[in-house]
Amino acid sequence: MKAWDAIVIGGGHNGLVNACYLQRAGLDVLVVEKNDWVGGAATSRELTPGFLYSNCSYVCSLFRPEIMRDLELPRFGLQVISYEGGAVFTRDGDYLANYRDHDAHRREFARFSRRDAEAYDRYARDVTRQCRFIQPLLMRTAPDPTSLRPRDLGELLYLGKKFAGLSAEEMALTLRFWTMSISDFLDEYFETDVIKANFALSGIIGTALGPMSPGTAYVLLHHYMGEVDGSVGAWGYARGGMGAVTKALAASFLAAGGTIRTSAEVGHVLVQRGKAKGVVLADGEEICGKLVVSNADVKRTFLKLVEEKELPDIFLRRVRNFKIRGSSGKINIALDSLPEFPELPKDSPVYRGDMHFTDSMERMERAYDDWKAGRWSADPFLDMVIPTTLDPTMAPPGKHFMSCFVQYAPPKVNGRDWTDADRDGFAESVISQIAEYSPGFRDRIVHMEVRTPREIEAEVGLTEGNIFQGELTFDQLLFNRPVPGYAQYRSPVGGLYMCGSSTHPGGGVMGAPGRNAAAEILRDLAKPTQHMSPAHDVI
Amino acid sequence: MAQAIKKKSSAPTSPARTAAQSHFRTLRLGTPFQPRIDVLARTNDWYNWAGYRAPHSLWDEELEYFAIRSQAALFDISPMTKYRIEGKDAEAFLNRVTLRDVTKLKPGRVHYTAWCDDEGFVLDDGTLFRLSPTRFRLCSQERHLPWLLDSAIGFDVTVEEETEAIAGLALQGPTSFAVLRDAGFAGVERLKIFDLAEFPLGGGTVTISRTGFTGDLGYELFAPAEQAISLWDRLMVAGELRGIRAIGYTALNRARLEAGLIVANADFVTSEHAIRADRLRMPDEIGLGFMIDLEKGHFNGRRAILEARAKRKLRHVLVGLEIEGNIPAEHAIVYHRKSQEVGLVSAAMWSPMAKRNIAIASLARPFGDTMVDDLWVEIYAMRELQYQRLMKRAKVVPRPFIKLDRRTANPPADF
Numbered sequence: 001m002k003a004w005d006a007i008v009i010g011g012g013h014n015g016l017v018n019a020c021y022l023q024r025a026g027l028d029v030l031v032v033e034k035n036d037w038v039g040g041a042a043t044s045r046e047l048t049p050g051f052l053y054s055n056c057s058y059v060c061s062l063f064r065p066e067i068m069r070d071l072e073l074p075r076f077g078l079q080v081i082s083y084e085g086g087a088v089f090t091r092d093g094d095y096l097a098n099y100r101d102h103d104a105h106r107r108e109f110a111r112f113s114r115r116d117a118e119a120y121d122r123y124a125r126d127v128t129r130q131c132r133f134i135q136p137l138l139m140r141t142a143p144d145p146t147s148l149r150p151r152d153l154g155e156l157l158y159l160g161k162k163f164a165g166l167s168a169e170e171m172a173l174t175l176r177f178w179t180m181s182i183s184d185f186l187d188e189y190f191e192t193d194v195i196k197a198n199f200a201l202s203g204i205i206g207t208a209l210g211p212m213s214p215g216t217a218y219v220l221l222h223h224y225m226g227e228v229d230g231s232v233g234a235w236g237y238a239r240g241g242m243g244a245v246t247k248a249l250a251a252s253f254l255a256a257g258g259t260i261r262t263s264a265e266v267g268h269v270l271v272q273r274g275k276a277k278g279v280v281l282a283d284g285e286e287i288c289g290k291l292v293v294s295n296a297d298v299k300r301t302f303l304k305l306v307e308e309k310e311l312p313d314i315f316l317r318r319v320r321n322f323k324i325r326g327s328s329g330k331i332n333i334a335l336d337s338l339p340e341f342p343e344l345p346k347d348s349p350v351y352r353g354d355m356h357f358t359d360s361m362e363r364m365e366r367a368y369d370d371w372k373a374g375r376w377s378a379d380p381f382l383d384m385v386i387p388t389t390l391d392p393t394m395a396p397p398g399k400h401f402m403s404c405f406v407q408y409a410p411p412k413v414n415g416r417d418w419t420d421a422d423r424d425g426f427a428e429s430v431i432s433q434i435a436e437y438s439p440g441f442r443d444r445i446v447h448m449e450v451r452t453p454r455e456i457e458a459e460v461g462l463t464e465g466n467i468f469q470g471e472l473t474f475d476q477l478l479f480n481r482p483v484p485g486y487a488q489y490r491s492p493v494g495g496l497y498m499c500g501s502s503t504h505p506g507g508g509v510m511g512a513p514g515r516n517a518a519a520e521i522l523r524d525l526a527k528p529t530q531h532m533s534p535a536h537d538v539i
Numbered sequence: 540m541a542q543a544i545k546k547k548s549s550a551p552t553s554p555a556r557t558a559a560q561s562h563f564r565t566l567r568l569g570t571p572f573q574p575r576i577d578v579l580a581r582t583n584d585w586y587n588w589a590g591y592r593a594p595h596s597l598w599d600e601e602l603e604y605f606a607i608r609s610q611a612a613l614f615d616i617s618p619m620t621k622y623r624i625e626g627k628d629a630e631a632f633l634n635r636v637t638l639r640d641v642t643k644l645k646p647g648r649v650h651y652t653a654w655c656d657d658e659g660f661v662l663d664d665g666t667l668f669r670l671s672p673t674r675f676r677l678c679s680q681e682r683h684l685p686w687l688l689d690s691a692i693g694f695d696v697t698v699e700e701e702t703e704a705i706a707g708l709a710l711q712g713p714t715s716f717a718v719l720r721d722a723g724f725a726g727v728e729r730l731k732i733f734d735l736a737e738f739p740l741g742g743g744t745v746t747i748s749r750t751g752f753t754g755d756l757g758y759e760l761f762a763p764a765e766q767a768i769s770l771w772d773r774l775m776v777a778g779e780l781r782g783i784r785a786i787g788y789t790a791l792n793r794a795r796l797e798a799g800l801i802v803a804n805a806d807f808v809t810s811e812h813a814i815r816a817d818r819l820r821m822p823d824e825i826g827l828g829f830m831i832d833l834e835k836g837h838f839n840g841r842r843a844i845l846e847a848r849a850k851r852k853l854r855h856v857l858v859g860l861e862i863e864g865n866i867p868a869e870h871a872i873v874y875h876r877k878s879q880e881v882g883l884v885s886a887a888m889w890s891p892m893a894k895r896n897i898a899i900a901s902l903a904r905p906f907g908d909t910m911v912d913d914l915w916v917e918i919y920a921m922r923e924l925q926y927q928r929l930m931k932r933a934k935v936v937p938r939p940f941i942k943l944d945r946r947t948a949n950p951p952a953d954f
Contacts, residue, residue, distance in 0.1 A: 091546045094556060099563055103590030106682075107562045114700055118684040122811045129814055167816040169658065189685075343552060348563065363544060379544040429543060436546050 004030045004259075006521070007279055007289035009266050009305070010461065010500070012040020013063075015295030016249035017514030018499040018521075020071045022293075023258040025518075025527045030287065031258065032279065034265035034461065038250050040295070041460050041467065042509050044243025044394070048447035051401055052394040053332040054241040055449065056460060056467070058385060058403040059083070059354070061226030061235040062510040063245060064139065066533040076248035076255070079239040081390050082228045086353030088198045089437050093343055096194050096359075097350050113192040123189040123199075129170055130177050131225040131232060132538050133162065138225070138512045139535035141520060142479040142487045142504045178474045182216040183361055193360045200364060201356060204407060205383060206467040206507065208325035210368030211361055215473040222472050222506065235354075237387040241394055241401075245509060269294075269301075269496060271310045276496040279305075291495040293517060296461055297469035298322055298482040298502035306493060315492050318483035322502070323471045326411035326453030326464030327371060331404040331430050334447040338386070338400055339438045352389040357382055357433055371408035374415055376426045376452075380433060381407045399446070406430050411453045411464040418454035426452055468507025469500050478504060489517035490524075497521055567592035570617035571706040571767030575775075579785050586788065589680075589702075591618035594787035603790035607753050608892060610782030611714040613774060614791050616707040616759065617767075620682050624675040626696035633667065633675060635838055636690050638822060638830040644669050649733045649748050653827050654683075655840030659847060660810035660819040662686060663803050664827065668735055668748060668761075676746075676761070678707075680803040681811065690839065706767035710774060711757030711794070714781035716951035719747065719758060722777035730758070732947045741766050749951075752791060754798025756945045756952065781954065796897065797890050799859055799938025801825060806857065806885040806899055821847055824855040825901070826938070855882075858907040859938040860898040862916055863931045865889050868898050871916040873906075877930055881906040884916060892941045898933070911935040 008019045011033035023029045037043065041056035060080050068078060085098040085105075096112060099105045110117035143155030166174060177185070182203030186196040200211040203220035210216075228234040238244040250260060265282040269292055278288040294301040302311060302319045311319075344350055358364050358381045367377035383405040388395045395401050406426070413422050427450040435441040453465030462469060470476055479487040482502040489497050499517035501507035515532065522529050552560075562568075568591050570576070576594060584595040593615070596603060606612040624633060634641040637652045644650050646669050653664040665679030677687075687698045710718060719727045724738045727747060735748035740762055751757030762770050775783060795802065803809050807825045808818040821844060822828050831844060847853050862868050867889055873882040882902030890897045898916070900907070906914065911934075918929040945952050 091544070093546070093552055094560075097563065101566045103587070104563050104566050106590070111559050115684050115688055118682040118700070121682070122685070125811060125814055129816075132814065167658075170816060345557075345560065432543065 001286070001288050003278070003288040003290055004028055005289070006030070006291050006293060007032060007287060008293045008295060008499070009269075009279060009301075010040060010295030011038030011246070011250070011260060011262070012295050012460075012500070013042045013246050013249060013509050013511055014499050014501060014514035015040065015293070016246055016253055017067055017071070017511040018293055018295065018518045019258055020249060020253045020256060021515060021518035021532060022521060023253055023256040024531045025522050025529070027527075029253075029258050030289070031253070031260045032264040032266055032281070032287070033260065033262045035459065036263045038260060038262060039243050039246035041462065042242040042246045044241030044247075047332075047449055048334050050396045050399070051334040051447065052241050052243070053401060053449060054238075054243065054387065054403055055332060055451070056330060056456065057242045057509050058387070058405065059235045060238045060242065060245065060509060061223075061228060061233075062508040063226070064511050064515070065227070065229070066139065066536055067511040067515055070531060070533050071249065071252045073245075073248040073252060076251035077240070078244055078248035080228055080236040081239055082231065082234050082236040083354075083385070083390055084349040084352040086355060087344070087350040088194055088356045088359050089341070089343060090194055090359040095343055095350070096198055097348070098198065098353065099349065109195060112195060113190075116190045116192050116195045119189045126173060127221065127224055128232065130174060130221055133166065133174060134221065134225050135538050136162070136535055137478075138505045138510070139516065141489070141516050142481070144485070144488065145479055146485070177217050177221060179214055180217040181212050181214050182220050183211045185217040185220070196361050197359055197364060198356075200361060201358070201381065201383060204364065204368075204381070205405065206328055207471055208323070208327035208371065208408070208466075209471070209473075210365045212365050213368075218474060218477070219472050222508065226508070226510070237385075237391050239391050239393060241387070241391075242509065266305060268307065269305050269493070271306065271493055271496075274310065275494040291497065291521065293497045293499050293521065295500045295514070297324060297463050297466075297500055298498060299324055299463045300461060301498060302491070306496070311492050315483060315486065322482055323473065323476060324463045324466040324469065324502070325471065326457070326466050327408050328465070328467060329376070329406045329409035329426060329453065330451040330456070331406060331427060332449040332451075333402040333404065333445055334395070335400040335402055335444045336446050337398060337444050338389070339402070339434075339441050339444055341438050343437065351386065353385070355382075355384045357437060367408055371410050374410050374413060376409045376413070376422075376429060377407065378429060380429055382430060382433065384434070404430055404434070409452050409465075418452050423450050423452050423454070426450065469502040470507070472506050477506065481506065489513075489520045570615050571764040572615045572617065572708070572771050575768065575771050576615060576785060584787065588618040588788070589620065593618060595789050596787040597785055600787065600789040603784065603786035604793045604891070606782065606784040606786055607712050607755060607790060607794045609713065610784065611710055611712040611718045611778050612784055612786040612790065613771075614709040614711065614786050616709050617705075619702070619707055620679045621700070621702050621705050621707070622677045622684070622687060623699045623701045624677060624687070624696060625673060626694070627673060628694040628696045629673050629675055632691055632694040632696045633677075634835060635694070636687065637667065638827070638832065638838060640832040640835040641667070642835070646670070646672050647735055649735055649750050653822055653830055655822065655844070656810050657839060657843065658810075658819070659821045659840035659843030660813075661807065661822055661825060661827065662810050664801070666750060668746070670735070670746065681809050686811075704764055705761050706764045706770070708760045708770065708774070709751055709757065709791075710760065711751045711753040711755050713756055713945055713952065714778070714783070714954045715757050717953050718774060718778035718781050718783055720953075721781075722773045727758075728950050731949055741769055745770060752798070752800055753794035754800070754939050754941060754946060755794065755943055756948070793888055796886050796888055796899065797892050797939065797941045799899070799940055801857065801899065802886075807901070820855060821853060823848065823853050824857065826857040854904055855901050856904050856907040857899065857901050858935045859940060860884070860900050860914075860916070860933045861936045862887070862896040862898055862933045864929070865896050866918050866920050866929060866931070867896065868916045868918045868931070871918045873900050873902060873933065874915045874917060875906055875910070876913050877915045881914070890940055895940065897940045899938075907935055
């Protein structure tokens with residue numbers, strides 16, 4: 001039987017990035033994907049004729065430009081378009097907009113607080129400083145602080161030097177940033193509730209924490225450290241939806257001679273004498289591989305795909321306790337016309353940006369209270385975009401695709417599994433919120449895809465539907481991601497590697513975990529890595 | 540289950556709110572003088588000054604410069620950030636915030652000052668106008684409302700941003716006094732350098748100070764935005780026979796360089812905008828050490844400044860350079876012995892008034908401080924798609940590069 005050089009479990013963006021780099025290093029690589037399409041959580045699917053949805057992830061910023069270049073993704077159709085600002089609608093019939101133009105942004109904030117308008121520069125400076133500190137760490141394997149290997153010592157030294165290079169004020173800020181709640185952090189700069197709510201949303205997206213929970217300040221940073229073509233912190237739409245990212249990756253992989261098998265769900269990883277030897281598909285088919293790379297999250301990989309007896313107790317316990325709690329849902333809507341928001345002028349650029357309806361920190365925190373009680377939020381927080389205002393490829397002219405990221409949605413409802421009735425109730429809470437601000441909204445709906453944690457886990461395979469494959473709290477970052485001692489993409493099973501967002505540097509459509517895992521694998525195989533660009537300089 | 544939180548109202552948006560929201564349609568505001576400036580803008584050469592549409596030039600940047608030095612030049616300074624600071628403790632508050640001793644600033648006087656964060660790094664420089672014993676106006680390049688409000692805790696003082704409400708004009712040049720006198724501002728001849736006084740204008744007043752950014756005889760005028768057009772017209776009519784011309788920033792920038800004056804975020808990076816920690820500067824590092832008054836009691840940054848001076852932690856120095864030849868050395872690297880990189884030129888020009896090639900540069904101490912010999916600048920002059928690389932000798936010289944008696948002469952000369 002043929003033995004592949006490497007088998008990658010899961011055709012999400014990290015699995016494909018990993019497969020691309022391995023294939024380009026001369027390995028013979030097979031990607032096995034359970035769905036009959038690739039993409040994982042970066043997909044574009046046509047569920048109703050004429051409309052493409054970005055079914056899960058919906059905006060792009062974190063995807064590393066070094067990877068786009070190495071894997072020639074533009075040649076395979078990837079284009080990312082920056083989008084314009086956004087807004088929070090307020091309950092009293094106004095809105096707070098974010099504009100790309102610095103002075104318009106200031107004037108808009110000054111409508112609510114002249115002080116806060118002028119506080120923005122210091123806020124932006126501090127966030128930028130922290131992003132510059134973290135960015136170079138994204139494309140490096142986290143050092144093992146307990147190891148005495150020269151490489152780990154070198155990496156630790158690099159980290160230490162970077163930290164020592166900060167001023168006393170910056171060091172203090174770094175530690176605060178990694179541990180504070182986003183609410184406390186914003187209190188240091190702003191006084192106006194709606195302005196704080198406007199920024200706080202980046203601190204809770206994808207996280208089973210509220211804006212007042214410690215650790216959420218870092219989540220905000222995680223959303224700011226990306227870029228669109230050098231514009232740091234900017235977000236954009238992938239033309240053709242987020243599936244364009246994985247479509248380009250798959251095409252790049254195939255062009256390099258790789259092989260993809262869809263509708264091939266892995267039942268378990270074949271382990272012999274503590275070493276991975278391949279995978280067994282759900283239908284019993286055995287595929288041999290010299291090594292196996294899992295793009296599935298760490299829980300799915302080690303609690304479902306590997307037999308417990310193959311794993312050390314402490315590792316198992318830590319994997320079981322890894323926080324990967326479901327906190328969000330997603331509603332994709334096909335609209336027969338552009339929704340109107342009477343409060344928003346028709347020529348406002350906000351239609352081409354992200355829109356929100358949660359205008360206070362308290363509402364955001366209350367929405368989280370519902371989650372803690374095991375309910376979806378009665379007054380949910382939405383991150384809503386209409387990519388078709390900038391991307392003509394996703395809907396017929398005049399018609400639109402709207403993406404609503406919804407928080408919070410618990411993994412179980414009152415302790416039991418989600419039902420179809422729950423799903424409909426969840427959708428109604430979202431639609432009714434939008435309709436409050438957009439009269440006639442319901443009448444524009446042509447089709448709708450509602451995804452609770454149940455649907456996301458079932459289709460994409462993300463445990464509890466957690467979009468980051470594990471929360472981005474400091475206890476689960478760097479050399480602790482996913483668990484201490486196994487932060488370098490290897491596992492207790494020889495030849496079994498991890499490459500998903502459960503690993504450093506974490507979630508978002510970034511590609512860095514897939515790339516870094518490939519670098520480690522090639523190191524183990526003593527293969528050259530010249531085809532892998534180092535991280536771009538941060539100067 | 541908790542309830543969905545509904546909108547409080549769907550009442551039609553008020554006209555005032557709609558008007559306030561509509562700013563996104565005009566990304567660059569006009570100043571109160573814009574109707575007059577637009578008519579004079581032959582070059583349509585605009586730049587963004589703090590969100591305003593401001594002219595680089597209006598008709599000819601060379602000739603606009605000579606208007607400053609030979610006649611009277613009118614420059615719109617309305618986009619400058621302005622704060623009104625008022626109250627019983629206004630003096631004590633400003634003494635705490637800024638470097639200089641504000642108790643020595645009498646009502647009716649102006650001084651050039653700067654202010655620092657608690658680490659002693661310069662937040663900005665600007666001019667402080669004492670309009671009355673309890674009322675001040677602070678003018679600056681950047682915005683500082685959070686800093687000023689936070690610093691005001693414990694003081695009986697109010698701080699209000701009044702940039703849009705107050706129109707500002709600089710009238711600079713040898714005939715500027717005569718223009719003001721002929722415009723009917725009786726008593727303006729009594730203003731000595733850094734004096735200010737209020738004069739009737741329409742139903743209100745205009746504040747005229749003998750200040751400016753050119754090193755020449757000149758005045759600055761501040762009036763409510765509604766009075767702007769009538770003020771402009773009055774000056775233009777009065778100045779017609781004395782060669783008054785409106786100018787853009789390029790001309791003004793030349794004049795300020797000859798006067799040896801620095802510009803925030805051009806010659807140094809302000810601390811609230813410096814992303815790279817090594818770009819921060821203490822007053823002693825950008826030539827503003829003379830402002831620091833250690834006798835006056837505590838002020839923001841005092842401890843850090845004292846420590847840096849004591850422990851010799853001042854790493855940079857800002858100097859004036861005279862460079863051989865006549866090729867401007869803008870953004871050239873400064874070398875010691877033609878080999879060791881020791882600094883950067885932030886502004887440079889051939890000075891028509893000094894007939895010298897001048898520059899402002901930031902150097903790493905001890906260069907420019909105790910070691911001033913054997914300094915060179917490397918000029919890359921682009922000429923027809925080729926760099927002409929020149930290594931020219933640079934000499935540290937005192938600023939200002941030009942000193943004009945007419946700037947301070949009393950009574951002011953009547954040209």
